[in-house]
Amino acid sequence: MTLILLPPSEGKTGRTRGRAVDFAALSFPELNPVREQVLETLAKVSASEDAYGVLGVGASLQPEVERNTRWRTEPAVPVSELYSGVLYDALGYATLSAGSKRRAANRLLVVSAAWGALRPADRVPPYRLSMGTTLPGHGPLAGVWREPLAAALTTADGVIVDCRSSTYIAAWRPSGDQAAKWVSVNVVRERNGVRTVVSHMAKHTRGLVARHLLEAGKDPGTPKALHKLVSERWNAELMPAAAGWTLTVVEHD
Numbered sequence: 555m556t557l558i559l560l561p562p563s564e565g566k567t568g569r570t571r572g573r574a575v576d577f578a579a580l581s582f583p584e585l586n587p588v589r590e591q592v593l594e595t596l597a598k599v600s601a602s603e604d605a606y607g608v609l610g611v612g613a614s615l616q617p618e619v620e621r622n623t624r625w626r627t628e629p630a631v632p633v634s635e636l637y638s639g640v641l642y643d644a645l646g647y648a649t650l651s652a653g654s655k656r657r658a659a660n661r662l663l664v665v666s667a668a669w670g671a672l673r674p675a676d677r678v679p680p681y682r683l684s685m686g687t688t689l690p691g692h693g694p695l696a697g698v699w700r701e702p703l704a705a706a707l708t709t710a711d712g713v714i715v716d717c718r719s720s721t722y723i724a725a726w727r728p729s730g731d732q733a734a735k736w737v738s739v740n741v742v743r744e745r746n747g748v749r750t751v752v753s754h755m756a757k758h759t760r761g762l763v764a765r766h767l768l769e770a771g772k773d774p775g776t777p778k779a780l781h782k783l784v785s786e787r788w789n790a791e792l793m794p795a796a797a798g799w800t801l802t803v804v805e806h807d
Contacts, residue, residue: 556773556780557710558764560664561718563639566680568621572629575678582706585670592668592698595689596681597623609687618682625668628679633664633672636680640754641717644761647674654768661768663707665722667695670703685721696724704729712773713737713780714798717760728798736798737777739763745807759803763788777801 577586599608600622606613621628634647634655650658655674664672667685672678688694703726714728716738728736741756742749766787774780777799781792789804 555712556661556715556767557707557712558662558715558767559718559722560641560645560662560760560764561722562664562666563637563642564682564684565638566636567631567638568680569629569631572631573677574627575625575630580669580676580678581673582671584706585702588698588702589669592683592689592692592695593625593681595691596668596683597625599689600682608690609682610684611682615682618680621680622682625679625681630677630679632674633676633678634658634674636678637664640757641761641764644758645765646761650765650768653771654765657768657771662764665699665703665718665725667699667725670699671706685725696721699725711735713775713777715739715764715767715780715801716798717764733797735777737780737792737801738795738798740800740802741805742802743805743807749804755805759788759805763803 577583577589580586599605600619605619609619611619647655647658658674660673662674666672667683667687668681669678683695685695692698707726710732712735714732714736716723716736723738739760741751741759743752743755763784767783770783772783774783777792781790781801784790784801784803789806791802791804793800793802
C-alpha cells in the first residue's frame with residue numbers, strides 16, 4: 555500500500571468546544587509515551603519567560619503559544635481539518651470523493667513535532683511546535699522522534715511518497731528495504747532552460763500530487779510505476795538518489 559508522507563503546517567484550525575484528545579484513540583499508540591513527554595515539556599516551555607526564544611516565534615503568536623499550555627483540555631480537531639496552508643489547500647481534503655477519503659485514511663500520514671505521526675481521522679488539539687525546535691531536556695525534536703518513528707513505521711512496505719521538507723525528513727528517513735521504495739517529491743520551475751526551486755509553488759504542487767494519487771485509486775508498486783502515474787498530469791523525472799529516489803516535477807512558465 556502506498557504511503558504518502560506530508561509535513562504539518564504552521565497554520566492550524568481550532569475549535570471553541572468539543573472533546574479533548576483521547577490518547578487511546580490515536581493511531582500508533584506505541585508513540586503515546588513520547589507524545590506525552592514532548593507535550594508536557596512544551597506546556598512548561600510555553601508558560602516560561604523564554605518561550606518565544608525556545609520555540610523560535612515572535613510575540614505576535616502569543617495566543618498560539620499560550621494554547622500549548624492547554625493541550626490536555628483544548629478541543630481536539632480531526633487531522634483532516636486541523637492543518638491549513640498552501641499544501642493543504644491544494645490537497646483539498648474536504649472536496650475529495652468518498653472513495654478518495656477512504657484511501658486517504660490509511661495512505662496519508664502527517665509527521666508532527668508534537669505527535670510523531672498522525673492519520674487523517676486522528677483528533678488532536680492545535681499546537682505550535684516545529685521539528686526544528688530543541689526542547690530543554692529532550693534535545694532536537696528530530697532526534698527525539700527518530701527511533702520511535704522508525705519502530706512504528708517498520709511495516710510500511712509499499713512505495714513511500716515523501717512530500718515533507720528536510721526538517722521533517724530528519725525525523726524519519728526510510729532505510730533498508732524501505733529505502734528502495736522511498737521517493738522524495740521535488741518541484742522546480744523551468745524558465746528559458748533554467749530551473750529554480752520556489753518554496754510556495756513546491757508546497758502547492760506536492761499537495762496536488764497527493765490529491766492526484768488519492769483520486770487515481772491505484773497503488774503503484776514501484777517508484778517507476780509512481781513516475782508513470784504522476785506523469786499522466788505533469789512533466790516528471792525520476793532519478794536514483796543516495797538513498798531512495800527523487801521524483802522531480804517540472805513546472806513551466
